[in-house]
Amino acid sequence: xxxxIKAIGLLSGGLDSTLAARVLLNQGVDVKGVHFYTGFCIVGxxxxxxxxxxQPVRHEALxxxxxxxxxxxxxxxxxxxxxxxxxPRHGYGSQMNPCIDCRIHMLRxxxxxxxxxxxxxxxxxxxxxxxxxxxxxxxxxTIEREAGLRGYLLRPLSAKLLRPTIPEKEGWIDPDGLYDIxxxxxxxxxxxxxxxxxxxxxxxxxxxxxLTDEHYAARFRDLLDHREAKVLTQEEVYLLAVGxxxxxxxxxxxxxxxxxxxxxxxxxxxDNCWAFQTVxxxxxxxxxxxxxxxxxxxxxxxxxxxxxxxxxxSSILVKGDGPEGSERFNVRPLDDDKLDKMRI
Ligand code: SF4
Numbered sequence: 001x002x003x004x005i006k007a008i009g010l011l012s013g014g015l016d017s018t019l020a021a022r023v024l025l026n027q028g029v030d031v032k033g034v035h036f037y038t039g040f041c042i043v044g045x046x047x048x049x050x051x052x053x054x055q056p057v058r059h060e061a062l063x064x065x066x067x068x069x070x071x072x073x074x075x076x077x078x079x080x081x082x083x084x085x086x087x088p089r090h091g092y093g094s095q096m097n098p099c100i101d102c103r104i105h106m107l108r109x110x111x112x113x114x115x116x117x118x119x120x121x122x123x124x125x126x127x128x129x130x131x132x133x134x135x136x137x138x139x140x141x142t143i144e145r146e147a148g149l150r151g152y153l154l155r156p157l158s159a160k161l162l163r164p165t166i167p168e169k170e171g172w173i174d175p176d177g178l179y180d181i182x183x184x185x186x187x188x189x190x191x192x193x194x195x196x197x198x199x200x201x202x203x204x205x206x207x208x209x210x211l212t213d214e215h216y217a218a219r220f221r222d223l224l225d226h227r228e229a230k231v232l233t234q235e236e237v238y239l240l241a242v243g244x245x246x247x248x249x250x251x252x253x254x255x256x257x258x259x260x261x262x263x264x265x266x267x268x269x270x271d272n273c274w275a276f277q278t279v280x281x282x283x284x285x286x287x288x289x290x291x292x293x294x295x296x297x298x299x300x301x302x303x304x305x306x307x308x309x310x311x312x313x314s315s316i317l318v319k320g321d322g323p324e325g326s327e328r329f330n331v332r333p334l335d336d337d338k339l340d341k342m343r344i
Contacts, residue, residue, distance in 0.1 A: 013060025016125030039078030107147035252290030283308030
């Protein structure tokens with residue numbers, strides 16, 4: 001019996017990658033999915049904040065793998081990915097999303113897995129013209145070339161509009177069973193999903209990556225701009241997604257928890273910085289990062305006062321705990337005008 005052709009697919013669990021896998025499964029290809037954890041995945045942080053009463057957060061790639069009946073490897077690439085995000089060769093998109101470098105980075109890893117697993121090619125659910133940065137024809141060619149996958153990267157949903165790949169030329173798959181979908185409309189994908197009986201998939205507009213989020217990107221940019229070597233840690237990246245952020249000086253910033261879950265999350269970091277909380281009035285946890293002095297501590301305390309339940313009082317008692325010990329501050333809540341100038 002002829003050995004089945006095996007392919008490695010980038011599987012996000014979204015409709016496009018699920019359809020691409022389905023198309024190949026229908027042709028008898030042995031599909032294995034791979035999903036990369038980048039450290040910027042929105043679903044990852046949602047999991048951290050999910051409380052007991054919340055709906056459990058689904059991992060869409062695992063869910064899609066289960067529905068398709070294929071194995072999915074979840075691979076943590078966050079360490080190297082972070083270095084790429086701070087120095088992307090092809091630049092950023094509309095926010096801080098380095099989509100071209102991101103695709104190259106992931107596909108290089110997929111190629112490595114293809115070789116390890118003895119697979120014959122790699123596939124993705126990319127659609128020509130769907131995304132302005134990474135799904136233009138010329139850019140798709142660049143990504144394929146720089147990932148080292150020339151001829152071995154199949155995009156089943158748009159394959160009829162692209163250069164034929166080796167799997168098509170070699171007859172490993174039937175080109176007639178591939179598609180000519182292009183553009184931003186999802187109409188054809190929805191029709192295809194109906195045809196294949198796929199009903200459970202996330203809404204495409206949901207977004208999966210913090211780097212495309214305007215507010216997150218502003219904080220990320222601010223952090224990079226205030227870091228000479230442009231080196232960030234994974235913990236800093238997580239913190240960017242939590243709370244309200246204020247820049248007090250080129251080296252110091254404040255994060256304010258917005259609710260109980262965020263306060264609990266921020267508590268993990270309070271040993272490495274100064275932490276402020278109102279004493280008599282309920283309020284959020286305020287962390288001050290960076291080299292501090294008396295003036296910065298007082299400002300952080302007045303931010304804590306501003307975010308307490310009694311922010312209209314003229315003076316509020318705030319306790320600050322830091323590596324050098326504890327201090328108490330009787331402060332006036334910071335004016336919103338001043339606060340807005342510091343807001344990131
Ligand atoms: S949106 Fe984020 S995960 Fe998607 S390609 Fe761009 S950088 Fe990568």
